[in-house]
Amino acid sequence: MLNKIWFSPFVLVALLGASINVAASDDVNVYSYRQPFLVEPLFNEFTKETGIKVNVVFAKQGMAERLAREGEYSPADILLTTDISRLIELKEKDLLQAAESTELTEAIPAQYKALDNTWYALTTRVRNIYSAKRLGKIDFNYEDLADEKYQGKICTRSGKHPYNVALVASMIAEHGEADTLTWLEKVKANLARKPQGSDRAQVQAIHQNLCDISLGNSYYFGNMLKDEKQKVWADAVYINFPNQKNRGAHVNISGMAMAKYAPNKANALALMNFLVSEPAQKMYAETNMEYPVRPGVKPSKLVASWGQFKADNLSLEVIAKQRKAALILLDKAQFDL
Template identity: 75%
Template sequence: MLKKLIVAAAMLLTSVSTLVSAADEVNVYSYRQPFLVEPMFNKFTEQTGIKVNVVFAKKGMAERLAREGQYSPADILLTTDISRLIELQDKKLLQAVNSQVIDGAIPAHLRDDNNQWFSLTTRVRNIYSAKRMGDVALNYEDLALPKYKGRICTRSGKHPYNVALVASMVAHHGEAKTQEWLEGVKENLARKPQGNDRGQVQAIHQNLCDLAIGNSYYFGKMINDEKQKVWADAVNINFPNQANRGAHINVSGMAMAKYAPNQTAALALMEFLVSEQAQQMYAEVNMEYPVRAGVKRSALVDSWGEFTADDLSLATIAKHRKTALMLLDKVQFDL
């Protein structure tokens, strides 16, 4: 009797496994907002017949995946910045993906050396300046100059966008000089770090400061917002370090979950997301820069002009993330 039960259980497991592997669906955990990714998922389903199930979240992805372990239904993970990709990697929640399609679409410095994560779009960490200042050419290093004392606004230094910027400074200048720079920037703050990127541009409009740090796509969002357009009209968007290494960029990205149950469908979706069609949708909807060469920017983004981007590998920046956090605590940047 026991032998029959074991055989029956084995047959049931085989049947379930067949259903799972044959299922025409893929499960996504996403930090990206619905308005941005759902149109692409709908287009993917229309073209392939593969259904996309999405769990949207603002935080806690790594904790959820760790809790679910090998029973997690997650196939693909979408994040809003490099820091969250590295968090997932550090906690061993990802698996390598080998795809000539993906490798051919994404430049080497915008993907993991071991193929565990891949960039989908880029955005610049710009310096916004009050139009009352006129045209200015700025480096990130300039934010620590004494002439800007009491004139700079920023969100929390420990927000992932700023952590990545600080990590890039460590990569370029070393720990000691980056600490000195952070101390200078803190000394120049007009107020305690607070709010989000748009809030810093609002502060310039309100004459609370003259310079602010913020991602490029927020400029486009403010321009297209009836209430916030007046904030955007008060500033110029500057691409830093154009006379030397280029502007720091961050990314949105994707990865395959360690225990992805629908790997074939997941790979199909990942390859779709780096296609010309999906990259163009990203560019138009969220005013980000496509990672795939040859894909046009949105007309609004293109109007901001050409710029040189820092080609420092994101993997290199990621290695300095913990040092960046340590330095931000050491100088008590947010206090």
């Protein structure tokens, strides 16, 4: 039976080869990139309602490698990931199977699920542009990051982080590779420092007057506001929803999929249906500062206080097809160097 523990990347590497017995038929086994505090309350409620026990392996990396190694003997039923790129990796490596139900069809908008039903979004988050309050409120487009008036004023984490790769992929889908490469080169020229750190570290840099503008996922803003030390960073910036007068802001997801060799398929589908239900979506939204994927479920009061926004309606599957091209362009632009 799966153990409910958290693996650091180093411990995970050491344990990837360990054998794990397939659970009994009244269980469901989850491999999760999402942190325990985000999902365990949902799993506990699911068990309370159904009697099905949820066994979880928490990890930060190595899911695809582990599944490939385990093959048809893998005990994994459900896979939870933190962004679209990891779902696409699992799909491209043929580690998923289609999961279909009326609940999933009705709950998840078409742009946030695979055409072949191999993966589904659970929550959404915006790739926001943060701006220093000393600049005042600014109406931004992602394209504006290349404007020379922002030379030496932009901070960002690595261009090859999955969150930025997805954004670059969306720019390719919108503008094509040639224009996106030019954009990347101009954004790089506007950087205040070499790409480094996390999304939160960029907001900290704005607070420290190292730059005026940064990229960051929306939920980090909520997490900083609730952190006693980091609140001063968040208080120094505005959170801006880009491209509101045209295509809308780029949105990424956390998501789920059914493992290719899931031994407990019925229980797995029951858990997937539960996770997109209105009560579960509301619980998720209150905990993780993200937006519920199910239409009609409201975000938390804090997240709602940032205002409504228009999201890019381009399918994430279409955007994800540009992921490899995005990585190539980032190398051509020498973005992280």
